[in-house]
Amino acid sequence: MKREHFVVRLNNVRKTFVMGNNRVDALKGISMEIAQGEYISIMGPSGSGKTTLFNMIGALDKPSEGRVFIDEVDVSQLDAYELAWLRCHKIGYIFQTFNLIQAMTAIENVTLPMIFAGVHRDEYMEKGMMLLELVGLKERAWHRPSELSGGQQQRVAIARALANDPAIILADEPTGNLDLKTGAEIIKLLKSLSRERGVTIISATHDIKMIDVSDRVVWIRDGMIERIESRDKLKVSVGEVA
Amino acid sequence: MVDHGKLSRQIVLPWHQVLRIAWQSVKIRWTRVAITTLSLMLAITFFSYTLMTFDILNAIWPHASDILRHKIILAGYEPLGLSSGHRVFGASAKDIWLLMLAILVCLVGITNAQIMAVTERFREIGTMKCLGALDTFIVKIFLCESLYQGTAGSLAGAFLGIMLALISLAFKLGLKVFFFISVVSMLKNVGVSFIISVILSLLGVLYPCVMAARMEPAIALRHEI
Ligand SMILES: Nc1ncnc2c1ncn2[C@@H]1O[C@H](COP(=O)(O)OP(=O)(O)OP(=O)(O)O)[C@@H](O)[C@H]1O
Ligand SMILES: [Mg+2]
Numbered sequence: 265m266k267r268e269h270f271v272v273r274l275n276n277v278r279k280t281f282v283m284g285n286n287r288v289d290a291l292k293g294i295s296m297e298i299a300q301g302e303y304i305s306i307m308g309p310s311g312s313g314k315t316t317l318f319n320m321i322g323a324l325d326k327p328s329e330g331r332v333f334i335d336e337v338d339v340s341q342l343d344a345y346e347l348a349w350l351r352c353h354k355i356g357y358i359f360q361t362f363n364l365i366q367a368m369t370a371i372e373n374v375t376l377p378m379i380f381a382g383v384h385r386d387e388y389m390e391k392g393m394m395l396l397e398l399v400g401l402k403e404r405a406w407h408r409p410s411e412l413s414g415g416q417q418q419r420v421a422i423a424r425a426l427a428n429d430p431a432i433i434l435a436d437e438p439t440g441n442l443d444l445k446t447g448a449e450i451i452k453l454l455k456s457l458s459r460e461r462g463v464t465i466i467s468a469t470h471d472i473k474m475i476d477v478s479d480r481v482v483w484i485r486d487g488m489i490e491r492i493e494s495r496d497k498l499k500v501s502v503g504e505v506a
Numbered sequence: 507m508v509d510h511g512k513l514s515r516q517i518v519l520p521w522h523q524v525l526r527i528a529w530q531s532v533k534i535r536w537t538r539v540a541i542t543t544l545s546l547m548l549a550i551t552f553f554s555y556t557l558m559t560f561d562i563l564n565a566i567w568p569h570a571s572d573i574l575r576h577k578i579i580l581a582g583y584e585p586l587g588l589s590s591g592h593r594v595f596g597a598s599a600k601d602i603w604l605l606m607l608a609i610l611v612c613l614v615g616i617t618n619a620q621i622m623a624v625t626e627r628f629r630e631i632g633t634m635k636c637l638g639a640l641d642t643f644i645v646k647i648f649l650c651e652s653l654y655q656g657t658a659g660s661l662a663g664a665f666l667g668i669m670l671a672l673i674s675l676a677f678k679l680g681l682k683v684f685f686f687i688s689v690v691s692m693l694k695n696v697g698v699s700f701i702i703s704v705i706l707s708l709l710g711v712l713y714p715c716v717m718a719a720r721m722e723p724a725i726a727l728r729h730e731i
Contacts, residue, residue: 324636325724337513344641348516351723352638363633363727367534380638382517424637 269336271431271464272298272321277330279316279487290316292487293330298466300431303458303477306468308484314468317484318436321466322355323347335431352380356425356463358435362417364409370396370420371405377427388427395423399453415446422453426463433457435467439474451477519643528650535623539651542619543659546707549612550663550699551670553605556597557695558671559583563595565686566679574679581678609706616710624648624714625729631718632726641719648715652707660703664696 279291290313298304306314319325320332323339332339334354342350351357364373371392378388396402399419401412409417418438425433435454439447455477458465467474475481483490532539563583570578579585585594597605624631631644675683718726 319724322636324632324727325722335513342513345515346513348635348638348640349514351636352516353514355636357636359633359727361629363629363636365630365633367531372530376634377637379523380516380519380643382519428638 268297269300270297270333271300271335272296272466273333273336274320275331275333277317277320277327277332279313279320279325280328290487291320291327294320294484294487294489295330296482296489296492298464301458301462301464303455303465303479304467305474305478305481306466306484307470307475307481308490310470312484313487314484315436316487318434318466318468321432322357322434323350348380352377353428354431356427356430356433358418358421358425358433358438358467360437360440362409362414362421362441364417364420364424366409369406369408370401370412370423373409373420374423374427377424381428391427392423395426396420398426399423413446414442415449418442418446418450419453422450422457426457429461430463432464432466435465435469437469437471438467439469439471447471448473516638516640518640524643524646525650528647529654531647532651532654538619538623539655542616542623542707543655543662545612545615545619546656546659546703547663547666549608549706550660550703551667552608553702554664554667554695554699555671556601556605556667557698558668558692559675560595560597561688561691561695562671562675562683562686565688565691566683567594569686577679609702613706613710616707617713620648620652620711621714624711624718628718628721628726628729631721632723632729635723635726644719645715648711648718649708652711653704656704656707657700659707660700661696663703664699667699668692668695 274294274296277291277294278289281288281290294317306317308314316325320327321334323332323334323342326340334350337350339347339350364370365376368376371389374395375388375392378391383391393402393405396405399422401416401419401423404412404416404420409420412420418441422433422438433454438454439450442450451471451473454465454467457463479495481493483492563578566578567575567585583595584598586596586598634644635641672683672687
């Protein structure tokens, strides 16, 4: 019998921050599996460990204990070159604060991951413009982040996250710095990506609107999974019809 | 559409891309860059001025009349030893101390400025690592940026130093000093200035940028500006 393939698998992941005599157990043993193409929301109060979990899944920090598997590869076994390749090709990152490179224009931001991947110039320019068109910002290609609104910057960041066709898009409160309407547009964009491209979306959020589009919602509290609700159950609890 | 290829190894970015990205970064931060360059320039000006003055004095001395020689000594330039062959003038122990002090002060200043500049860019560094940058790429970017600063600082400093030396000697000894300018000595001056300046700027940025490049992206991204 073939074992099921998960894009992300966490095995009893713990993270403890030590500062002098203070120890903060930010994650206290998280285990979960995420299948290809799922739209997952991670919800929980401030300080519950969402960002810490985001960093573990994204291979941006080392767990104190436990293992993280991306596409069934144990991240802790990778050397610097493999890790950089993984971040470049497998995962697209979206942040609450957008984190565009200020010195670069929109198109330069979007093409940077492809430059890191060694793509040829003609190809990355064409794809970069295509991605900016996808997020509706083609005419802003040559603007710097400082000349764009928050919503526009986040859309550039989404285009950048898609540059190397990642299997996973990781978002940490992608709508946190946006107004309601712009936030809703970003959520719609993420949802359409997951539907049309089969990208796995994992998003930490406070935004209740995210629940509507999620396949599963992971509630965490104090560094532990409180409960995981799947779509059918969610519909009942949110009271949505069909 | 989604890439499910096997795990592979990240490529090392070609130098022309590194140079281009570093140049972009310098362009957008030009005020800060200008200040660092200025401090390099001052140290180099001092160095280049001293070197140029002695070169011209050494060139003049063998052809100088007694009156002119007297004028030179009155102007405060002390021959190291009248009998010694062609190099009559050179840096005294005091001059060397002053030069080393200037270079040291400059190095401390640059390191300080670079620590702040790199700290300010922790987030950018973290982001680049998320996008697939290798640690060595981060280090190369910062080294290139400081190379640009070192080059600009040395050229400006050497130019200024040579000009100041010529003008001040012309005032003290008369316009005939211009006949004793040697292209070789000027090129040597610029060359040594360039080497000192580049070494200073690379030394200044090396520690902060290696530290920054080795940070886990999560830590770098947590930094508020
Ligand atoms: N680098 C760190 N050093 C020390 N403590 C940390 C660090 N990162 C996170 N923590 C602590 O870990 C806990 C979880 O933090 P985390 O940022 O993951 O919360 P969060 O759920 O993302 O909160 P928010 O919704 O406010 O973003 C907090 O108590 C925080 O203080
Ligand atoms: Mg957070």
